[in-house]
Amino acid sequence: MFIFKRKPRLSxxxxxxxxxxxAERTIQSLSPAYQRDVSEKDYEVIVVENHSDRLLGRxxxxxxxxxxxxxxxxxxxxxxxxxINFGAAQARGSHVAIMIDGARMVxxxxxxxxxxxxxxxxxxxxxxxxxxxxxxxxxxxxxxxxNEEAEAQLLQGIQWPQDGYRLFDIAVLSGSCQGGFFxxxxxxxxxxxSMKKWRELGGVDSRYDDFGGGNANLxxxxxxxDSPNTPYYLLYAEGSFHQFxxxxxxxxxxxxxxxxYKQLDDQDIALRGDNRSRPTxxxxxxxxxxxxxxxxxxxxxxxVGSK
Amino acid sequence: MSKPLLSIIVIAYDMQRQALNTLISLSPCYQEGVSADDYEVIVVENRSKRNMxxxxxxxxxGNFRYFLRDEPGxxxxxxxxxxxxxxxGEFIGLMIDGARMLxxxxxRYALMAFxxxxxAMVVVPGYNLGENEQQFHLTHGYSEEKEQALLHDIxxxxxxxxxxxxxxIGGANRRGVFHPFMExxxxxxxxxxxxxxxxxxxxxxxxxxGALNLYMYRLIALHSLTxAFVLAGEGSFHQLxxxxxxxxxxxxxxxxxxxxxxxxxxLGYPYTSPKIEPILLGKIRHPAMRYLKQSVERxxxxxxxxxxxxxxxxxxxxxYEHKL
Numbered sequence: 001m002f003i004f005k006r007k008p009r010l011s012x013x014x015x016x017x018x019x020x021x022x023a024e025r026t027i028q029s030l031s032p033a034y035q036r037d038v039s040e041k042d043y044e045v046i047v048v049e050n051h052s053d054r055l056l057g058r059x060x061x062x063x064x065x066x067x068x069x070x071x072x073x074x075x076x077x078x079x080x081x082x083x084i085n086f087g088a089a090q091a092r093g094s095h096v097a098i099m100i101d102g103a104r105m106v107x108x109x110x111x112x113x114x115x116x117x118x119x120x121x122x123x124x125x126x127x128x129x130x131x132x133x134x135x136x137x138x139x140x141x142x143x144x145x146x147n148e149e150a151e152a153q154l155l156q157g158i159q160w161p162q163d164g165y166r167l168f169d170i171a172v173l174s175g176s177c178q179g180g181f182f183x184x185x186x187x188x189x190x191x192x193x194s195m196k197k198w199r200e201l202g203g204v205d206s207r208y209d210d211f212g213g214g215n216a217n218l219x220x221x222x223x224x225x226d227s228p229n230t231p232y233y234l235l236y237a238e239g240s241f242h243q244f245x246x247x248x249x250x251x252x253x254x255x256x257x258x259x260x261y262k263q264l265d266d267q268d269i270a271l272r273g274d275n276r277s278r279p280t281x282x283x284x285x286x287x288x289x290x291x292x293x294x295x296x297x298x299x300x301x302x303x304v305g306s307k
Numbered sequence: 308m309s310k311p312l313l314s315i316i317v318i319a320y321d322m323q324r325q326a327l328n329t330l331i332s333l334s335p336c337y338q339e340g341v342s343a344d345d346y347e348v349i350v351v352e353n354r355s356k357r358n359m360x361x362x363x364x365x366x367x368x369g370n371f372r373y374f375l376r377d378e379p380g381x382x383x384x385x386x387x388x389x390x391x392x393x394x395x396g397e398f399i400g401l402m403i404d405g406a407r408m409l410x411x412x413x414x415r416y417a418l419m420a421f422x423x424x425x426x427a428m429v430v431v432p433g434y435n436l437g438e439n440e441q442q443f444h445l446t447h448g449y450s451e452e453k454e455q456a457l458l459h460d461i462x463x464x465x466x467x468x469x470x471x472x473x474x475x476i477g478g479a480n481r482r483g484v485f486h487p488f489m490e491x492x493x494x495x496x497x498x499x500x501x502x503x504x505x506x507x508x509x510x511x512x513x514x515x516x517g518a519l520n521l522y523m524y525r526l527i528a529l530h531s532l533t534x535a536f537v538l539a540g541e542g543s544f545h546q547l548x549x550x551x552x553x554x555x556x557x558x559x560x561x562x563x564x565x566x567x568x569x570x571x572x573x574l575g576y577p578y579t580s581p582k583i584e585p586i587l588l589g590k591i592r593h594p595a596m597r598y599l600k601q602s603v604e605r606x607x608x609x610x611x612x613x614x615x616x617x618x619x620x621x622x623x624x625x626x627y628e629h630k631l
Binding site for chain 1: 407419422423424437485539540570584585587589590591593596599600604606607610620
């Protein structure tokens with residue numbers, strides 16, 4: 001069992017649309033200067049930006065590191081799924097990580113630990129929990145006046161990007177990750193696997209052609225975790241942190257959001273039928289618990305009824 | 308079999324029934340997610356009036372090799388070194404006290420850590436069977452018979468994780484997995500690091516090896532190449548067997564004083580638990596969660612205390628500096 005194959009190399013596919021400032025910080029958080037114990041050679045960041053009137057652009061995308069490759073696309077549909085499949089097709093690594101929402105900054109150990117897990121098990125599924133910056137979910141906070149200025153103050157308060165783990169101090173678990181670390185979540189905004197596995201899965205389902213890709217990300221996560229011979233590792237002590245940017249489900253006002261949710265849900269039912277329950281795989285935990293993660297470990301234990 | 312990657316050395320002395328339970332817990336039909344070819348178990352027994360039943364060991368599935376030695380001294384140090392000469396594995400598991408049964412994921416996750424890095428040190432937290440620390444077993448009316456009844460109640464060896472249901476946290480890791488461990492009674496490390504630290508120092512000649520296990524743990528943990536892992540969802544569970552410090556005997560205090568003095572002398576300074584930050588690895592099954600909950604509470608208190616006092620919680624971890 002111990003044949004050490006070639007060193008895994010990670011291609012991170014990051015999708016950007018109408019969020020230049022947030023995406024810039026996300027790319028900074030993926031840079032070798034911020035990520036610990038990795039070099040530019042260990043991974044690449046493939047930024048795929050769908051055209052909009054608020055472009056990030058090549059110059060800003062590539063300013064932090066030479067391992068960033070930028071692609072600008074014209075997209076006729078209101079979905080990131082084609083951009084994701086396009087981005088993965090550009091990958092030069094042995095493994096790929098999908099970040100469907102470019103507004104999610106990450107913690108400093110996520111790249112090293114993803115590579116470590118692929119060294120343990122090349123066929124693994126790797127994900128990390130998702131968070132929202134702020135003291136409540138952004139889809140709620142937006143109704144109470146939360147905005148980009150409020151978020152900028154929070155980031156300033158933890159002196160980001162000095163210690164990226166302090167993001168945990170100013171965040172709450174995403175709705176899809178409320179169940180915590182000891183069970184599979186509903187999705188992840190950092191989903192990694194081998195390129196072989198990616199091809200077997202056929203990538204992300206391009207029929208999710210509605211706002212934000214609808215449930216395409218949940219579908220990908222479930223198909224990956226449910227696929228045979230795929231041990232599931234959770235980087236419980238890392239995370240992806242959603243910055244407010246007026247996205248489809250996290251940044252619109254209540255009534256409008258409910259209408260869109262219904263629409264996305266209808267499409268998901270049409271595509272997947274009844275097979276929409278969250279995966280049952282129990283995660284193998286991997287990671288070093290920064291002090292700021294402790295409260296989320298406590299929360300996670302409560303979620304599974306630990307006494 | 309071809310040369311295994313992992314050799315697990317188990318030292319036994321005068322603990323016939325308990326050591327056999329330990330070996331059952333190490334067999335590939337009990338350990339999950341591993342095959343017999345992945346590892347060997349080297350059992351080294353120092354002769355006593357109650358030696359192990361060789362035919363029972365031979366009947367176990369897996370790769371067990373049993374050695375009975377005549378030991379002139381009272382320490383397991385020489386037995387460990389003898390076991391090490393027999394070990395074919397690149398990686399070593401050491402159980403200095405053969406009376407410790409394991410949960411079913413120990414071998415799998417230890418091998419996983421070595422796949423992540425050659426220089427892994429894998430720490431398995433320790434527990435005592437029964438509600439109380441076993442050095443006070445007489446006070447609490449605990450006995451081998453009661454322990455056997457507990458094991459019977461959980462249907463052991465089926466579902467080995469139920470050991471957590473009949474146990475209490477061990478003294479070496481009393482404050483849980485987010486505190487520095489004092490020692491580890493089921494420890495995995497690369498063979499070359501064990502060579503580097505001089506193997507088991509036979510100057511530890513007191514009964515049971517005295518503080519030898521603490522000494523080895525500290526040297527391995529602080530080896531410049533070591534990367535520490537802790538299997539928070541697994542455990543080694545001590546069975547009552549009248550050991551030197553784990554049973555309630557007269558003169559225990561005196562024994563501990565001698566051990567401590569020898570440790571300070573051989574180490575060259577007073578012992579402290581190595582303050583290193585481990586990677587937590589593995590699944591956490593439900594029965595283990597109450598311990599993780601205690602761990603995170605106690606760990607949080609420690610970090611707050613360190614912050615108040617301006618101390619680095621992982622002061623022995625050279626790798627931690629750039630993380631601050």
